[in-house]
Amino acid sequence: MARDSRIIDSLDKSNEIEYFDTFPTMEELEYHEWLLKYPKPSWVKARIRTENLNNVKISCNIGHFPKRQAYIDLESPINVMSKQHYNMIMSKGIESRQKPSNLSKKGNFIGRVKGLKVFIGNFTYECNFMILEDTTSIIDHPLGEVIFGKPFARNTGVVYDQEKGTVTFEKDDEKITFKMPHKMETSNHIDFKNINIDSIPLFVLGSNDDRGKTYYSDSLTLGFVQG
Structure with a gap:
């Protein structure tokens, strides 16, 4: 297994991703109590679940790969990614790790990476x-294998308005706001309790200065709101 000095090249050869061996902390294990368990017991429920109207999601690129719907857990002390997803987006992947208590089995914790670019x-x-x-x-699993947590929220300064169902990022005089699909004004008459919204893309809220109105665009066509 690689040690702290291992460097993994990103798809963008001008950047390097540092791999390091820092095992899960007590804070991380208290919040994600089944984090080290592999395979996961069948009765354990994920924190981010399908058909949950409280799920928070955005659209982004991780490296060169688009994520149409990436989920955020604002209480999680870590950003998490599966080995399979990491190896899919990186030119040089990482290998499974043996379980310390039983070297004949795989462990769930692989390691950590620094400096992975998110757009x-x-x-x-x-x-x-x-x-x-x-x-x-x-x-x-149907929702993906990436989850952003509190470190992502601190790093980006993201603002989540639960009542409005918006997630806003801002830099200088630009900001971008994602709108959860079930919070769209045009959807007020729909009872989403009986509808699976996981496959419905979120939207980008934009400002049309020429007409003084707001409009909604699909999240894959990113628009901006001027500050």
Whole structure:
């Protein structure tokens, strides 16, 4: 298994991603109590679950790969990514890790990476992630294998308005606001309790200065709100 000095090249050869061996802390294990368990017990429920109207999501690129819907857990002490997803987006991947208590089995904790670039519209952030063999104790598999936590929120200064269902990023005189689909004004008459919203893309809230009105665009066509 690689040690602290290992450097993993990103797809962008001008950047380097540092891999380091810092095991989960007590704070991380208290919040994600099944983090080290692999495979996850069938009765353990993920914190980010399908068909949950309280899920918070955004659209972004991680490296060169788009994430149409990436989820945020504002209480999680870590950003998490599965080994499979990490190896998909990186030119040089990482290997599974043996379980310290039983070397014949895989452990769930793989390691951590620093400086992985995340692009949100025109904004660029560098994020650290914990890499796990299996992320299903944290996020239901159909929703993906990446979850942003408090470190991401601190790094980006993201503002989440639960009542309005908006997630806002701001830099200088630009900001971008994502709107949860079930909070759209045009959807007020819909009972989302009986509808699976996981496959519905979120929207970007923009300002049309020419007409003095707001408009909504699909999240894959990123627009901006001027400050």
